[in-house]
Amino acid sequence: MRLLILGGTEFVGRAVTESALARGWEVTVFHRGRHAPPPGVAELLGDRTEEGGLAALAAVALPGDGTHAWDVVVDTWSGAPSAVRDAARLLSGRAARYVYVSSRSVYDYPAPAGLDEDGPLVEGASPDAGDDVPYALAKRGGELAVLDAFGDRAVLARAGLVIGPWENVGRLPWWLTRIARGGPVLAPGRPDAALQYIDARDLAAWMLDAAEAGLHGPYNLVSRPGHTTMGELLNACVRATGSDAELRWTDTGRILAAGVEPWTDLPVWLPPGELYDTLHQGDVGRAHAAGLRCRPVEETVADTWAWLCDIGGTAPQRADRPPTGLDPATEAKLLAG
Structure with a gap:
């Protein structure tokens, strides 16, 4: 080909x-x-x-x-x-x-x-x-x-949400970098909140397979809803980095009352509601029937951390996307209660 x-x-x-x-x-x-x-x-x-x-x-x-x-x-x-x-x-x-x-x-x-x-x-x-x-x-x-x-x-x-090695948007790299610093880490909402995303490598593999198979038309390309959870993602970050980070799960209401923006200040995470349903609850039956396979979150996180370490710990940032991540002072205030 x-x-x-x-x-x-x-x-x-x-x-x-x-x-x-x-x-x-x-x-x-x-x-x-x-x-x-x-x-x-x-x-x-x-x-x-x-x-x-x-x-x-x-x-x-x-x-x-x-x-x-x-x-x-x-x-x-x-x-x-x-x-x-x-x-x-x-x-x-x-x-x-x-x-x-x-x-x-x-x-x-x-x-x-x-x-x-x-x-x-x-x-x-x-x-x-x-x-x-x-x-x-x-x-x-x-x-x-x-x-x-x-x-x-x-x-x-x-x-949908794309993460994995070579990410230049700053979502998973931010969580990995923050958790690698260790100590108490603000973890948003509930650890069992279901996530829907795709590793860039799984997206790539499916697209090449689709081209070979002569597929056409639209396909929703993302994992099944609940492929992992926010808790599984962040705990995978702790294990991958080997840090002493302590995840402090914090009530959604407190986070929002502090002016913290879901998705941007706390990448990947969304509270329950319309935007959560839009991004983490989509139907992907057609793509999975056509061969989409999504690797475990543990693998995506570990490989992304290995890539980050290999390039010196600082992820590239697209010029057309704003930086992501929670301000340390805001995090400290929320952690202090």
Whole structure:
């Protein structure tokens, strides 16, 4: 299989590249040159946000036997839908299939617990939109752009919460770093709160499998509800880091009354309610029936900690995402009661 990955050097893109290389695929990485891709790939440089930025892709000659230059394209873009539109149009005759890493945010909010791929979608999305649209509209606009160019040759991978090695958003790395410092740690809500997420490597593996199998259409890509719990996640962090951290489970009402923001100040965690149902209670039967397998939380946490240690303990941070994590003074105040 010949893979073109648009990105391929960070987080989900990196996981896709590594997974394809492990399968013995021929991998071409199209990126801006800001980060080195893994060894063993072919590189094409360009900035899809600039005029003429796709020239390197356009210059790739088609095989003389009438086949495509690539069997599959994987696109992780989360910015302007117009960038997805331009890439998909250019590649429609050069690639057999297009896998777009979308998001479960494309569903009309609030998404009730148990919502599957047939749920109502956000309105107002356009494949021609620029950078000035909210995330949900950007992702839905990207979906529309891919469908317009590839039709039933497109897979829309609607990912949920993504964690694992190479994370550049700061969720699991923040918890690992905080717990590694040891001492009393504010643990939010109830330890039995069910979580729904996906390891970037499991997402990558499923997308490549889907491309090989000729799947098409939308799939919710996340673990089953209750794959793990908040308590299991944080205890796995304690074990992975080997710290003396003491998890202090704290009432949700006290946390919210202190002005602490779920999801951002305390990554991954959400109190019961609409947003919790939307992000941690989605229906994923279709993806699991199509072969999705999610590794145990213990493995995800341990591998993420090993990666963090290997790169010096400081995780990369995407410039377009705000830093996450609870202010130490606020944590100390809550712990003091």
